[in-house]
Structure formats: structure tokens, C-alpha cells
Amino acid sequence: MCTLEMPTATQDFAGTLLHTYNQAALTLMISVGHQAGLFDQMGTMPPATSVEIAAATGLQERYVREWLGAMVTGEIIDYTPETGQYHLPASRAAFLMRSSGSDNLAVFAQYIPVLATVENDILNCFKNGGGVPYAKYSRFHEVMAEDSGQSVLSSLIDQILPLAPGLTASLEKGIEVMDVGCGSGRALNLLAKTFPKSRFTGYDLCLEPLEVARAEAHKAGLTNVTFQQRDLTHFAPDQPFDLITAFDAIHDQARPDQVLAMIYQSLKQDGTFLMQDIDGSSHLHNNLHHPLGTFLYTVSCMHCMTVSLAQDGMALGTMWGTEKAEQLLKEAGFKHMSVKRLPHDAQNCYYIVKKEITYPKVYGI
Ligand SMILES: C[S@@+](CC[C@H](N)C(=O)[O-])C[C@H]1O[C@@H](n2cnc3c(N)ncnc32)[C@H](O)[C@@H]1O
Incomplete structure (x- = not known):
């Protein structure tokens, strides 16, 4: 795609579409994270490596690490490259954990894969x-x-x-x-x-x-x-x-x-x-x-x-x-x-x- 020659409005729309697809992909990963109990666990953990998160949740590290990639690029989970640690800040965990009750918006992400x-x-x-x-x-x-x-x-x-x-x-x-x-x-x-x-x-x-x-x-x-x-x-x-x-x-x-x-x-x-x-x-x-x-x-x-x-x-x-x-x-x-x-x-x-x-x-x- 030669974006340089595109009129601005077209470029904006193409950008909007790509952003939409990113968010759709992120929604699917939020659904996975909710069902796998990843948010519930990470919301209670200090910064941790993918190995530590996998051990704490009893999940396969390779899958957890790839899911974390989506969560980090989707700006839900923070990542420190120097230590290889991931962290779910409390302000975001409050909308993603089962213990948050009616504030847990992760529940609604599940409708997309169901549909x-x-x-x-x-x-x-x-x-x-x-x-x-x-x-x-x-x-x-x-x-x-x-x-x-x-x-x-x-x-x-x-x-x-x-x-x-x-x-x-x-x-x-x-x-x-x-x-x-x-x-x-x-x-x-x-x-x-x-x-x-x-x-x-x-x-x-x-x-x-x-x-x-x-x-x-x-x-x-x-x-x-x-x-x-x-x-x-x-x-x-x-x-x-x-x-x-x-x-x-x-x-x-x-x-x-x-x-x-x-x-x-x-x-x-x-x-x-x-x-x-x-x-x-x-x-x-x-x-x-x-x-x-x-x-x-x-x-x-x-x-x-x-x-x-x-x-x-x-x-x-x-x-x-x-x-x-x-x-x-x-x-x-x-x-x-x-x-x-x-x-x-x-x-x-x-x-x-x-x-x-x-x-x-x-x-x-
Ligand atoms: C959106 S769900 C809501 C379920 C429940 N009230 C709740 O809040 O969790 C709609 C419900 O209506 C039921 N339903 C749909 N058509 C029906 C029908 N013809 N007779 C009886 N129940 C029906 C479905 O099986 C479904 O459980």
C-alpha cells in the first residue's frame, strides 16, 4: 500500500480500520485472559516474568508469553524489557478481574468469540x-x-x-x-x-x-x-x-x-x-x-x-x-x-x- 500518495481522509480511514482490527484482536485475547484466569492472577501479583505467571496460573508458558505480547502491545499490561517482567496495574485490573464484580468488563469480551x-x-x-x-x-x-x-x-x-x-x-x-x-x-x-x-x-x-x-x-x-x-x-x-x-x-x-x-x-x-x-x-x-x-x-x-x-x-x-x-x-x-x-x-x-x-x-x- 503506497500511503504517501493517498489523500489524507483515505489514509485516516485505512488507519482507523487497522486500529479497529487491532482492537478486535485484543477483544478476543481479553476473552481468553478472562477464561484462563490470567487477569485474576496477574491482578494480585507484583511484576513477574512469563515463567512466573505461567507457574502461578498453571498454564503453558509459551501460550502465556504470546498472550502477554498481545496485552502489552494492546496497552493493557506493562512490560519492562530490562527485567523481562510484566505487570497489570491496579487501575486496569479493576475492570478485568472477577473480584471487581459489576465493574469486570472482561465478561463482555466473550460475546465476540461466542458470536x-x-x-x-x-x-x-x-x-x-x-x-x-x-x-x-x-x-x-x-x-x-x-x-x-x-x-x-x-x-x-x-x-x-x-x-x-x-x-x-x-x-x-x-x-x-x-x-x-x-x-x-x-x-x-x-x-x-x-x-x-x-x-x-x-x-x-x-x-x-x-x-x-x-x-x-x-x-x-x-x-x-x-x-x-x-x-x-x-x-x-x-x-x-x-x-x-x-x-x-x-x-x-x-x-x-x-x-x-x-x-x-x-x-x-x-x-x-x-x-x-x-x-x-x-x-x-x-x-x-x-x-x-x-x-x-x-x-x-x-x-x-x-x-x-x-x-x-x-x-x-x-x-x-x-x-x-x-x-x-x-x-x-x-x-x-x-x-x-x-x-x-x-x-x-x-x-x-x-x-x-x-x-x-x-x-x-
Ligand atoms: C438473552 S437471554 C436472557 C436470559 C436470562 N433472563 C438472563 O438475564 O440471563 C434470553 C432467554 O430467552 C429465552 N427464550 C428465547 N425464546 C424463547 C421462547 N420462545 N420461549 C421461552 N424462552 C425463550 C432464551 O432461551 C434465553 O435463555
Whole structure:
């Protein structure tokens, strides 16, 4: 490539592309480092050689050294050539270690390799239509459980539930709760543990995450939670619920409209529907400066949209947006909804939805 003769704008764009590829490669290596426990170990170590890091992690030195090369050139890990030592500074370790809880951004890097496992299937869909089913993805449910472990679990009791006035008190007294698209059931198991007088039922299409959910409930000795395999596209539960939750589980349904109608029918008149879903606009032009725009449209094309199409669904996609969400909630019959945001969760917003408009009680009238 003869960059000298290129106009500046072209050179800039070529540079931008190369930078993008470097960052994409780095994302893959962050995923590897997270899974291999390298960040967790290095975050607790003083400067060390690749031999010492390999010994501390029980990993193969040759692989560790090459991974360190990517981390050093990617400016995540510092390197001192004179001593051959590598160091992960605390200020960066704080966003890469499991012990950092909801600040651990390394978890999200895993989505890129997960999505890449179906690249050929997606290409086939570009040509021939159709979709890619959940079963084709390697590690999707596992990574999703880690993701919601951070965005939901860390704040469920202290921040998310209080978004709906009176909800915590009702859960303490004892109510019936359904979780739609519960996945590996981490949210429901935490609720069941925290509110022993309430009863919880989680439904999901896929058996694999349900088995994880049941095992966790069994291990914790929980008797007030059950997990059942159901396709929620055509489903009518045989009992009403006081609270229905959906954590990141409406937009990628086959028929979000039918699921929302089922939720409306299944909710008691004064019940609450708590829906966490992706924060964005239904209109591309409003998402031009979305901090995760490219990431979320990619996740949509490579997962959320296509798993819906695999079920002959509506394919709303990850970026269905708040406008479409509110439209579908209204069409399902809901009359009152408020949309809230939490500082720790830049990716999602929280819809507190009621069947009827509720007014605060005015005492003495
Ligand atoms: C993005 S995941 C969210 C899982 C979980 N709520 C969490 O936060 O970890 C969406 C879930 O919806 C489930 N799902 C998708 N289509 C479904 C359907 N037709 N019926 C029931 N569950 C479905 C998937 O199996 C998946 O576990």
C-alpha cells in the first residue's frame, strides 16, 4: 500500500480500520485472559516474568508469553524489557478481574468469540434467509449468565426492586412471581433465597440453562422456586402472578407481541411487570452516538435477530428500542409504564409496567 500518495481522509480511514482490527484482536485475547484466569492472577501479583505467571496460573508458558505480547502491545499490561517482567496495574485490573464484580468488563469480551462460532451459519442466512437456533451457539447461555450476574444480580435487591414502589414489601410478605426467559435462573434463585415467603417460577425455551438453574437451586436448598421448559410463544400459565419479570428476554423472543399479551393476561389486576431490556432507540439515526451502538447491532445480527428468525419470529433485534417496546406494551393492554435507568447498567433500561394507571394514595380524602 503506497500511503504517501493517498489523500489524507483515505489514509485516516485505512488507519482507523487497522486500529479497529487491532482492537478486535485484543477483544478476543481479553476473552481468553478472562477464561484462563490470567487477569485474576496477574491482578494480585507484583511484576513477574512469563515463567512466573505461567507457574502461578498453571498454564503453558509459551501460550502465556504470546498472550502477554498481545496485552502489552494492546496497552493493557506493562512490560519492562530490562527485567523481562510484566505487570497489570491496579487501575486496569479493576475492570478485568472477577473480584471487581459489576465493574469486570472482561465478561463482555466473550460475546465476540461466542458470536463468531456461528459466522458460517449467519452467512448462509444472508444468502438463503432463516435463522440460527440457540443450540448452534457455543457457550451462549454460560456467557449470558455471567453477563446478567453482573448487570442484574449485583443490583437486583438494592437498586432494581426499589424502582417499583412497594415491591420489596410485597415480596417479603409472600407473592407469586414468574420470570420469563429465565435462562440460567440466577436472578430468580437470588430472589427465592432473599424472599422465602414468595414463590417463584422460571420459564425458558432451552433445557441447558434450566439444568444450571435447577442445580443452583438444589445446591442452595431452595424449595420456593421451580424452573420449567416452555416455548412462551404459545403459552398460558394456569395461575395468575403478582409479579412478572423479564431480564433481557423480550426482544429476542419469536413473538414478543404474543409473550407480552400472555404477560398481561397472567398478571393480577394490581400486579407489576418488571422488564429489563436494551436501552436504545428504534430509529438508527437516534443511535448514531450510542456508546455501544456497533456492538449491539452486531449482537443483534449475529444472535438476537437470528434466534427469533430461527423460530419464524418477528426478528425485532437487540435495538428494538424504547419506542417499539412502549408500542408493544400498549398493544398488549398495559396502561401505565415508566422507564428508569440505573448508573451501573449503561446497556439496559428498566420498564415498570402496570395494567392500570396508578395514582399515589392521598390520605384524608
Ligand atoms: C438473552 S437471554 C436472557 C436470559 C436470562 N433472563 C438472563 O438475564 O440471563 C434470553 C432467554 O430467552 C429465552 N427464550 C428465547 N425464546 C424463547 C421462547 N420462545 N420461549 C421461552 N424462552 C425463550 C432464551 O432461551 C434465553 O435463555
